[in-house]
Amino acid sequence: MLLLFGLIACEKQQVPIITPKPGTVSLSLSCQGATVIDFETGTELYGMSSSYPMVPASMTKVMTMYIVFDRIDKGFLTLNTKIPVSEYAAMRSVNPGESNVPLNETETYSIDELIAALCVVSGNACAVALGEFLSGGTESDFAGIMNHYADSLQLTAHYTDASGLSDGNSVSPKSMALLTRDFIRRFPVILTYTSMTGLNFRGVNYSATNGLLPGKSYAYNGCDGFKTGYTNAAGLCITATAQLGGKRVIAVVMKAPTSVLRYRDAATLMDYGLTTLLNQ
Numbered sequence: 001m002l003l004l005f006g007l008i009a010c011e012k013q014q015v016p017i018i019t020p021k022p023g024t025v026s027l028s029l030s031c032q033g034a035t036v037i038d039f040e041t042g043t044e045l046y047g048m049s050s051s052y053p054m055v056p057a058s059m060t061k062v063m064t065m066y067i068v069f070d071r072i073d074k075g076f077l078t079l080n081t082k083i084p085v086s087e088y089a090a091m092r093s094v095n096p097g098e099s100n101v102p103l104n105e106t107e108t109y110s111i112d113e114l115i116a117a118l119c120v121v122s123g124n125a126c127a128v129a130l131g132e133f134l135s136g137g138t139e140s141d142f143a144g145i146m147n148h149y150a151d152s153l154q155l156t157a158h159y160t161d162a163s164g165l166s167d168g169n170s171v172s173p174k175s176m177a178l179l180t181r182d183f184i185r186r187f188p189v190i191l192t193y194t195s196m197t198g199l200n201f202r203g204v205n206y207s208a209t210n211g212l213l214p215g216k217s218y219a220y221n222g223c224d225g226f227k228t229g230y231t232n233a234a235g236l237c238i239t240a241t242a243q244l245g246g247k248r249v250i251a252v253v254m255k256a257p258t259s260v261l262r263y264r265d266a267a268t269l270m271d272y273g274l275t276t277l278l279n280q
Helices: 057-073 087-093 111-120 124-135 139-152 173-186 190-194 259-278
Strands: 033-038 044-048 082-084 108-110 198-201 204-207 223-231 235-244 247-256
Touching: 033 173, 033 259, 044 173, 044 259, 057 111, 057 124, 057 139, 057 173, 057 223, 057 235, 082 124, 087 124, 108 111, 111 124, 111 190, 111 198, 111 204, 124 139, 173 190, 173 235, 173 247, 190 223, 223 259, 235 259, 247 259
Parallel strands: none
Antiparallel strands: 033 044, 033 247, 082 108, 198 204, 223 235, 235 247
């Protein structure tokens, strides 16, 4: 299912073409940046422009959610904590050009239901509401917290918003994979959310944006998340993870030209990664 966002005018992002080293395998990917890592060790098994920062679109929300779970881990929040909705977040939630679930300014929402909506629907306004609440200010204020976390985790990343709609966000494919690895290692409950193929959000049913999940159009054996993304600047993106035979890999595809090729590239990367690990 293609993740819909508002159209964003921007110049085409220039990414250096990096070919595999002589004697190494070429996976003939269609995207401009990619990696697949071993979840257990963090070792990169294959990379293409994997250290080059690119626009991540809604994969930005992985950092937003990571911070939420870190605050829960530190005892500042629980999954039942109620989050208020600002006028701005409520307005964003009904913008027809964005991926969202509708939020009402007069109601509050639990972190549990907002995280579910982020993972399944990629709700931009849910990310905004969480960012505003955690920063005590604006979405831009929360971006400062995101960058602090990125620096502490030694990521090649920079954030300007919580939702990923801005083309000012950037992260390298390898940093995206390492952030996801740390997320799953520290807070494995996130896979309960990212593996959801659908969601009933206050009486309305939604289907997951991740086409690699079971029962979806491009279902991949063992896939249990993680996050899709799309804007004009970012192209089609996905961070995906799968487990097979006791081995788990995390693949990242950035700036693929079509949704079909995004999923094909991710499947190719995970095939390669799992085959490599299982044959060791």
